[in-house]
Amino acid sequence: MKPKVFIARPVPPEVESYIARHCQYKKWDGPEAMPYDQLVKEIADVEGLLTSGGKLSAELLDHAPKLKAVSTMSVGYDNFDLEAMKERGIIGTNTPGVLDDTVADLILALMLGVARRVSELDAYVKQGSWKRGDNEALFGLDVHHKTVGIIGMGRIGEAVAQRARFGFGMDVLYHNRHPKPETERKFGAAYAEMKDLLRHSDFVVLMTPLTPQTRGLIGRSEFALMKPSSIFINASRGQTVDEEALIEALREGRIHGAGLDVFEREPIQPDHPLLSMHNVVLLPHIGSATKQTRDEMAMLAAENLVAALQGQTPPNIVPELRD
Numbered sequence: 554m555k556p557k558v559f560i561a562r563p564v565p566p567e568v569e570s571y572i573a574r575h576c577q578y579k580k581w582d583g584p585e586a587m588p589y590d591q592l593v594k595e596i597a598d599v600e601g602l603l604t605s606g607g608k609l610s611a612e613l614l615d616h617a618p619k620l621k622a623v624s625t626m627s628v629g630y631d632n633f634d635l636e637a638m639k640e641r642g643i644i645g646t647n648t649p650g651v652l653d654d655t656v657a658d659l660i661l662a663l664m665l666g667v668a669r670r671v672s673e674l675d676a677y678v679k680q681g682s683w684k685r686g687d688n689e690a691l692f693g694l695d696v697h698h699k700t701v702g703i704i705g706m707g708r709i710g711e712a713v714a715q716r717a718r719f720g721f722g723m724d725v726l727y728h729n730r731h732p733k734p735e736t737e738r739k740f741g742a743a744y745a746e747m748k749d750l751l752r753h754s755d756f757v758v759l760m761t762p763l764t765p766q767t768r769g770l771i772g773r774s775e776f777a778l779m780k781p782s783s784i785f786i787n788a789s790r791g792q793t794v795d796e797e798a799l800i801e802a803l804r805e806g807r808i809h810g811a812g813l814d815v816f817e818r819e820p821i822q823p824d825h826p827l828l829s830m831h832n833v834v835l836l837p838h839i840g841s842a843t844k845q846t847r848d849e850m851a852m853l854a855a856e857n858l859v860a861a862l863q864g865q866t867p868p869n870i871v872p873e874l875r876d
């Protein structure tokens with residue numbers, strides 16, 4: 554008997570066919586995240602769940618007594634209740650690696666977009682405001698040969714460092730749980746204590762996973778250390794930043810601008826103060842979202858799930874759940 558799985562997020566046809574070869578499955582196809590009550594019903598007798606995003610709380614897991622493996626189509630797995638999964642012996646997997654370059658590209662787009670005011674000036678041209686030649690009021694800031702400080706030097710951080718160093722001739726500072734000599738050698742990156750990184754960087758890029766230790770990592774005192782000309786980029790999780798402190802820092806000119814792909818609450822609310830600020834570029838949590846990369850993430854997640862259900866060790870068990 555093939556194991557039963559539920560696919561809670563849309564996947565490409567080839568991924569669905571792959572799952573069909575190895576599992577009995579049902580799926581959710583809606584454009585919106587699946588309503589909780591419906592998910593509860595669907596997981597009642599499954600052994601595997603393919604998902605991304607939505608919280609996997611202890612309460613939800615209690616509705617799935619047969620569940621053996623949860624595979625998320627994301628590198629971040631802050632949606633997992635790791636303790637609850639450990640207690641229930643549920644395997645949890647994610648999709649590291651395949652999205653690094655795509656997310657790093659988007660981070661560079663945010664750096665360039667904020668520094669050179671790309672969306673603001675695009676709107677300026679489209680609304681017919683371009684009436685004369687050179688206008689100093691439209692000038693931006695340089696990216697090349699400036700200093701980028703990367704907080705969280707994982708794979709994506711390294712892909713940002715590579716672009717910054719070799720594409721833009723930037724100096725690279727980084728802060729990480731542990732210094733990484735090999736990364737330093739490869740990208741000419743220098744390890745910095747958090748305070749020094751914040752003080753000396755022209756671009757501060759936050760790329761840490763969301764954990765109890767990184768929740769609210771950047772707040773008032775961190776923004777206070779940054780240069781007034783600096784640009785803050787967040788493509789990790791919204792909860793790693795105190796959003797109120799960020800808004801205050803932007804309003805008071807304590808930092809120059811921000812490029813954000815993630816927010817405390819997503820989707821962002823229509824009356825959110827960030828929406829009316831000119832010195833920010835805001836994206837709808839789209840870092841990994843190219844068709845090619847999302848397809849690869851979905852396939853990797855499916856392979857992880859099938860391996861787990863076939864009693865093999867899936868390639869990407871999240872570190873906290875490895876024995």
Ligand code: 8YV
Pocket residue numbers: 605606626627628629630652840841842
């Ligand atoms: C996900 C992401 O696809 O991989 C991650 O951790 O943030 C994205 O790439 C997104 O979270 C889907 O909900």
